[in-house]
Amino acid sequence: MKRRVIISVSDKTGVTDLARRLVAIGWEIVSSGGTAAALAGAGIPVTPVSDVTGFPECLDGRVKTLHPAVHAGILARRGVPEHMQQLQALGVTPVDLVVVNLYPFRQTVARPGVTWEEAVEQIDIGGPSLIRAAAKNHASVTVVVDPADYERVLGEYERDGDTSDATRRSLAGRAFRHTAAYDAFIAQWFGDQLGVHFPEQLTRTWNRSQDLRYGENPHQAAALYKDPLPAPGSVAMAEQLGGKELSFNNIGDADAALSCLGEFPADVPTVVALKHSNPCGVGTGCDLMTAWRGARDGDPVSVYGGVVALNGTVDEPLAASLAKLFLEIVAAPGYTDGALQILRKKKNLRVLRVAPATSAPGECSLREVRGGLLVQDRDTLLLGEEPRVVTRRSPTAREQADLLFAWRVVKHVTSNAIVLARDGATIGVGPGQTNRIWALQNAIRQSTVATTGSVLASDAFFPFADCVQAAAVAGIRAIIQPGGSILDADSIAAADEAGIAMLFTGVRHFRHQG
Numbered sequence: 371m372k373r374r375v376i377i378s379v380s381d382k383t384g385v386t387d388l389a390r391r392l393v394a395i396g397w398e399i400v401s402s403g404g405t406a407a408a409l410a411g412a413g414i415p416v417t418p419v420s421d422v423t424g425f426p427e428c429l430d431g432r433v434k435t436l437h438p439a440v441h442a443g444i445l446a447r448r449g450v451p452e453h454m455q456q457l458q459a460l461g462v463t464p465v466d467l468v469v470v471n472l473y474p475f476r477q478t479v480a481r482p483g484v485t486w487e488e489a490v491e492q493i494d495i496g497g498p499s500l501i502r503a504a505a506k507n508h509a510s511v512t513v514v515v516d517p518a519d520y521e522r523v524l525g526e527y528e529r530d531g532d533t534s535d536a537t538r539r540s541l542a543g544r545a546f547r548h549t550a551a552y553d554a555f556i557a558q559w560f561g562d563q564l565g566v567h568f569p570e571q572l573t574r575t576w577n578r579s580q581d582l583r584y585g586e587n588p589h590q591a592a593a594l595y596k597d598p599l600p601a602p603g604s605v606a607m608a609e610q611l612g613g614k615e616l617s618f619n620n621i622g623d624a625d626a627a628l629s630c631l632g633e634f635p636a637d638v639p640t641v642v643a644l645k646h647s648n649p650c651g652v653g654t655g656c657d658l659m660t661a662w663r664g665a666r667d668g669d670p671v672s673v674y675g676g677v678v679a680l681n682g683t684v685d686e687p688l689a690a691s692l693a694k695l696f697l698e699i700v701a702a703p704g705y706t707d708g709a710l711q712i713l714r715k716k717k718n719l720r721v722l723r724v725a726p727a728t729s730a731p732g733e734c735s736l737r738e739v740r741g742g743l744l745v746q747d748r749d750t751l752l753l754g755e756e757p758r759v760v761t762r763r764s765p766t767a768r769e770q771a772d773l774l775f776a777w778r779v780v781k782h783v784t785s786n787a788i789v790l791a792r793d794g795a796t797i798g799v800g801p802g803q804t805n806r807i808w809a810l811q812n813a814i815r816q817s818t819v820a821t822t823g824s825v826l827a828s829d830a831f832f833p834f835a836d837c838v839q840a841a842a843v844a845g846i847r848a849i850i851q852p853g854g855s856i857l858d859a860d861s862i863a864a865a866d867e868a869g870i871a872m873l874f875t876g877v878r879h880f881r882h883q884g
Contacts, residue, residue: 374464376400376468377470381517385405425437439460443464470497511538582617601733604625606621611721613720633781634778639655640652652795653668662692677697681726737883752877759872761866766871772794772848784882786803786829788826788829789826792825807840826846828852835860848873852876
């Protein structure tokens, strides 16, 4: 008796070669719908699934393989005599191989303007049932969901007459992951469409993009997984144009730099220099070269070995300036040919083509903790309303612009966070301290230029007046902070005494993870 395979695939890559080689070694091909038509069109003998079930395909193809004549042939345990006797009595032929991949739901919902009805029609029912049945009975049945595995399976059938236990177990595991990811994506899509923000079970899925050499440290294994529908401007979708393979830390830092860059309007030339998840220098200007100089000079020590993200096209003079420093990554939406030639000469410099990050409403941020997962809205808010002047002196127009600039940056600095800025560039950043006065002192201490006349942004309120007093000594002329401390009046009084303008935003931007 010929061995039987059921083939039903949406992705028809390599399927005709697979079927032809199976027929050559004595297999019977059972198929339906578009797959059957494709195989028959290639001259491959195909048994329609309706001949196996004795029941026609119906409901516009919604019901084809959901039948005992199919599933009994897959699920029968070959080592249980009663099962095999029942198959014989029922006239059911065993199925030894199931080759199935699923309706393209993800690709369908990614299309602009897709309707609810169009999306729902791409939810596969028979396919997952076939895959799960075959995977459950992997002791006897081989299941293949990925064309990349065709050659492996064919090689064992042609060489050994059957697949090994190890192969069937491996493919069964892959099959269960495949259907789980498929269902998880559908569940996530339903939740998104219906506005279910924090569901009772969180089901999300990512696809492995690449194995990494190691994680944060050489003794840690790591891999990069991509969202099936990645957000625009994400590092996971960046095109690498030169340099070494991205590392775990490279990817994390590039993501942080692009997120900070995305805080600025696209028509404002902006450059973000970042090191160890924190902006070390950010600059804006009339052109990218001016912005780059502001970012570089904001901390010329920390930028060494850092990541630089730009929101415009890199030309030859800018590339030459960037190439003078040791940088891990340069990320920009475009490069001139001459600029690429210059940057590619630095063999260790990773050159990425990617737009600045943008965040969609409802996007979530995930953070693993032992035994669980913290889920929150991504911090896409900049200002809830117009900042309120709380001091006698109001900021000048120049100070107002610098305050907004510094507020955009401080949102991306690890708490406790202080940013000093002047003329559209950072001059000092104080990240990640256990108290706010230390963050301010560090920002002042590492400032590369005199702080007189600069402005200050704080990601959270001042618990005491000491920060305002330290700012006054440093010659800082304006402050932007959330407000909300029970001792706000003390800070306001200290600012008034020093002639400092201070704004309250009413919005806090803690960032407790890199």
